Amino acid sequence: MTCDNCHQRPAKYHVTRVVNGERSEEDLCEECALQRGELALHLQPSAAIHELLAGLLEGALPALRPQQPQHEQCPVCGLSRAEFARTGLLGCEACYTAFAETLRPLARQIQGAGRHHGKVPVNAAVQAQGPAPATPAPPPTPGTPAPPATSSPQHGPDAAGRRATTGTDDAHLKVGNLREQMQAAIAAEDFERAAALRDRIRALGEEEPRDAER
Amino acid sequence: MPSGDQAVPGWMTGGGPAGDIALSTRLRLARNLAGEPFPPRQDGAAASRVLQRVRTALAALPEAHGGYRIVRMAELDGPGRQTLVEQHLISPLLALRAAGAVALRLDQSVSIMINEEDHLRIQALLPGLQCADAWRVADGVDDALNASLEYAFSEELGYLAASPANVGTGLRASVMMHLPGLVLASQAAPLFANLAQMGVVVRGLHGEGSAAVGNLFQISNQVSLGLAEEEIAGSLQAIGRQVVDRERSAREWLFANRRTQIEDRVARAYGLLTNARLMPSAEAAALLSDLRLGIDLHVLPHLDPALFNELLVRTRPAFLQAEAGAVDHPAVRDALRATLIRQRVTQAERQG
Numbered sequence: 001m002t003c004d005n006c007h008q009r010p011a012k013y014h015v016t017r018v019v020n021g022e023r024s025e026e027d028l029c030e031e032c033a034l035q036r037g038e039l040a041l042h043l044q045p046s047a048a049i050h051e052l053l054a055g056l057l058e059g060a061l062p063a064l065r066p067q068q069p070q071h072e073q074c075p076v077c078g079l080s081r082a083e084f085a086r087t088g089l090l091g092c093e094a095c096y097t098a099f100a101e102t103l104r105p106l107a108r109q110i111q112g113a114g115r116h117h118g119k120v121p122v123n124a125a126v127q128a129q130g131p132a133p134a135t136p137a138p139p140p141t142p143g144t145p146a147p148p149a150t151s152s153p154q155h156g157p158d159a160a161g162r163r164a165t166t167g168t169d170d171a172h173l174k175v176g177n178l179r180e181q182m183q184a185a186i187a188a189e190d191f192e193r194a195a196a197l198r199d200r201i202r203a204l205g206e207e208e209p210r211d212a213e214r
Numbered sequence: 215m216p217s218g219d220q221a222v223p224g225w226m227t228g229g230g231p232a233g234d235i236a237l238s239t240r241l242r243l244a245r246n247l248a249g250e251p252f253p254p255r256q257d258g259a260a261a262s263r264v265l266q267r268v269r270t271a272l273a274a275l276p277e278a279h280g281g282y283r284i285v286r287m288a289e290l291d292g293p294g295r296q297t298l299v300e301q302h303l304i305s306p307l308l309a310l311r312a313a314g315a316v317a318l319r320l321d322q323s324v325s326i327m328i329n330e331e332d333h334l335r336i337q338a339l340l341p342g343l344q345c346a347d348a349w350r351v352a353d354g355v356d357d358a359l360n361a362s363l364e365y366a367f368s369e370e371l372g373y374l375a376a377s378p379a380n381v382g383t384g385l386r387a388s389v390m391m392h393l394p395g396l397v398l399a400s401q402a403a404p405l406f407a408n409l410a411q412m413g414v415v416v417r418g419l420h421g422e423g424s425a426a427v428g429n430l431f432q433i434s435n436q437v438s439l440g441l442a443e444e445e446i447a448g449s450l451q452a453i454g455r456q457v458v459d460r461e462r463s464a465r466e467w468l469f470a471n472r473r474t475q476i477e478d479r480v481a482r483a484y485g486l487l488t489n490a491r492l493m494p495s496a497e498a499a500a501l502l503s504d505l506r507l508g509i510d511l512h513v514l515p516h517l518d519p520a521l522f523n524e525l526l527v528r529t530r531p532a533f534l535q536a537e538a539g540a541v542d543h544p545a546v547r548d549a550l551r552a553t554l555i556r557q558r559v560t561q562a563e564r565q566g
Contacts, residue, residue, distance in 0.1 A: 006544055008544070008545070009544075030496075031494075031495070031531070031544050032544075077251050077255050079255060087254070088377060088378075088379075089252070089254045089331070089376045089377055090252060090374075090375075090376055090377070090378065091251055091252055091254065091255035091376075092250070092251045092252055092255065092366075093246065093248065093249075093252075093366035093368075093374045096368060096371060096374055103371075103378055106378055107371060107378055107381060107439060110378065110379055111379075111381070111382065111437050111438065111439035111440060112413070112437055112440065113382075113437070113439050113440020113441070114370075114439075114440070115370055115371075115439075115440060116368070116369065116370060116371055116372025116373075116381075116382045116383070116439060116440070117372075117382075117439075117440055117441055117442050118372060118382065118383040118385070118441070118442045118443045119353070119356075119383065119442075119443055120367070120369075121360050121364075121365045121367050121373070122357070122360050122361065123248070123360060123364040123365055123367070180442075183442065184442070
């Protein structure tokens with residue numbers, strides 16, 4: 001079978017398109033398919049990841065159902081749980097709070113870890129003042145995870161301009177820095193230094209990262 | 215589109231640490247602006263707002279960051295977008311997004327995709343195997359933008375992304391490798407299987423799996439959450455180093471034990487590349503790989519290895535089309551490709 005477009009090379013892809021309910025089918029060779037953009041999704045590796053993710057979600061949802069009343073929709077962007085399960089993509093930062101009880105185990109499953117260990121943005125201090133406190137005091141008991149502390153969407157586009165360096169912010173940033181240093185010390189197995197850093201974090205009035213969570 | 219785009223990007227000109235095998239390193243950070251819907255749920259107004267905020271943030275960067283040029287996808291025609299994809303400056307996904315844009319640093323070492331899957335995909339592109347340096351470059355750009363843009367972030371999950379597969383650091387590092395030795399010695403598939411167990415993904419650049427056209431592979435980290443950026447970049451660097459070493463051993467083994475077959479392969483590739491009148495894209499990629507192997511093994515000592523890097527980009531369909539003008543017919547393009555390769559190889563020989 002030759003390509004329906006160039007009528008030269010052998011067809012390699014069967015393309016079915018449905019536009020406004022009109023169905024059309026074509027057999028294309030690789031070159032023509034690429035040129036028409038038919039392979040663009042095929043070539044986009046993350047598309048495959050999303051499909052896998054969506055599969056994980058479908059499998060995971062029933063098992064995770066009980067517990068707390070769940071959001072069926074993100075209150076901010078309106079993304080439905082079903083749509084998230086279909087595409088594997090979230091609509092906004094608030095989705096991470098709305099679907100927290102699904103996302104937490106999912107993150108663990110696909111990432112092999114549950115907690116961020118890297119860089120912290122300079123705006124992190126702003127979010128600590130938002131309605132979702134960044135430093136929840138009680139460590140969550142197993143089975144009833146607290147929603148992740150997300151930045152608040154209410155900040156709006158000009159939030160960066162309002163970033164004031166108050167004392168609280170400084171302390172918070174400092175703790176963030178110290179935590180990073182402590183993690184680095186632990187990674188380097190320099191436990192003496194890690195313990196000293198932990199004491200400094202405590203002195204600043206914040207608990208050390210909840211290792212029980214990992 | 216402006217003629218400046220026709221240049222072969224800096225990361226593709228060869229050189230860099232282990233640059234004979236590790237052609238380039240790319241490191242990207244996924245970032246989203248606080249208070250804005252992620253691109254998959256954006257309407258036109260939200261997309262313009264994000265673009266405008268990024269534009270303002272880029273304009274406010276200190277001079278040391280170099281200038282950026284912003285290109286909106288809507289300004290480009292199909293081949294124009296495809297050319298940026300072939301230069302690896304944008305992803306195929308961005309090329310499909312009408313509201314998408316890219317900010318290119320004038321030296322082409324940084325490309326910031328805007329409104330792709332995430333609001334920002336900050337990419338550092340360096341020649342050779344340079345994961346730590348690529349991280350430093352991307353980190354610097356990230357800090358500078360964060361000075362005026364507030365990011366969506368959670369202490370628990372890190373930088374929030376449209377896909378949960380990208381949360382945490384939002385970092386993906388990948389190294390493009392030319393691995394003809396491992397493929398010819400049938401060692402690629404078992405090595406890739408082992409790498410998969412270490413959280414490293416190997417993908418053929420053109421084509422799938424270990425039978426990639428042109429023996430070009432992208433090696434990248436899978437996990438973005440739970441490790442610090444330096445650890446992710448450092449471990450990919452270490453793994454990349456090992457792959458380079460194994461490729462070198464495979465080549466040594468082949469040259470010691472299969473010398474005639476290798477020399478024959480290289481000579482055939484040379485013969486076709488310097489004589490063929492029609493050269494399809496996939497065949498060109500395969501033959502150029504053999505040619506480069508011959509250059510590296512000193513079977514063809516008179517050719518400059520950078521020629522291979524240059525031709526890899528310049529022989530891709532859209533790039534060729536953009537350079538040669540509007541030729542939409544594949545057969546015409548194959549003829550142009552054959553001519554371009556013949557001329558470049560002969561020129562390089564005369565100079566050498």
